[in-house]
Amino acid sequence: MTNALLNHRLAAAKPSATYKIIDRVTELRSRGVKIISLCAGEPDFDTPQHIRHSAIQAIEKGHTRYTQVAGLRALREAIARKFARENGLSVSWDETIVSSGGKQVIFNALAATLNEGDEVIIPAPYWVSYPEIVQLCGGETHIILCGEDSGFKLTAQALARAIGPRTRWLILNSPSNPTGAVYSKRELDELAHVLLEHPQVMVLADDIYEHLIFDGQTFVTLVQAEPRLADRTLTMNGVSKAYAMTGWRIGFATGPRWLLEAMEKLQGQQTPGACSISQHAAIAALDGPKDFINESRKVFERRRDLMVELLNQAPGLTCSIPEGAFYAFANCNGLAGRKSPLGSDLNDDEAIAVALLEEANVAVVQGSAFGLPGYLRIAYALSDDALREACEAIKQFCQGCS
């Protein structure tokens, strides 16, 4: 009955598959069960002190009013400097937009451009929100499975096969949530080569994990690789992951003016504009010292090495080496079809994730939530000790499967 009163696209939207596990974690914890949760999509560090301080100063100075819809000019100038300094993109401050998180940037870009029947190409595994946002905005998803054999990455051949007359967008996320895969300059060149033949296709480059990239690799964004795509690429980023600022809700983008203007028009009737205090904090983040970024990269790289080593010791799991972000994407096909230590049928990755939670008290998210069954996404945004403890519990669970 209530569903009949809802907007039909919202009624059709699935609640995030990750909530099921997270709700169960909350329930178990409320009963006093000690759970190690490896589900978090955020760094476990505090926001750096100089950024917090600038927010306090913003409050004290009375910067507590509405800002321009597209963001404070001072922040947009800092964003233009960031794009020049870190991505080699030469953009003017008025070719940027600030939103309440990267998620709002993505939502507004798709809502501003999609019409019924338009298709969005999403390489899987994908961030859980992409397909839902596309569907909420009236578009249709065209999912391309990108397996472990291609490093969980979209190849030029697969892209060329997928593009059709209804394709409106391609979403590219590097480093990737959930696999940590990173596109090299050569791989971007190959994709760009295909995209140049299809001028009707826009690209959303989701660079939110840009700074969490390991093994001395250099991050390259699509427009840097192929400047001829600048007039149809929205390059999105934010402060959430790089500066441990997930709760401050600041995301931003650069792209063609017509698109930014449409997104601003939409935003003007929504939020309208991001929190003024957070915007001042984001200026301090972007213009300030970069030691925090370097330090957190080192910490995550160390944890990545630890996780890959320990997870590969668990019989039934294999884990390739993620090149960025803070997720391991472990293949759990070796456990499928077996029984858990307490006798549950491990029919698929979801059953494995549930049994790990119920029997080993470790929470992870099944790969099928991200569009690729047979895997577990394991976030390593926790202390080394907690990660060791979690991996030991996972190993014992795997050893007990029959």
Ligand SMILES: Cc1ncc(COP(=O)(O)O)c(C=O)c1O
């Ligand atoms: C791939 C990806 N893109 C975008 C976001 C959105 O980040 P925020 O809205 O915090 O800026 C997230 C958050 O988890 C993410 O994983």
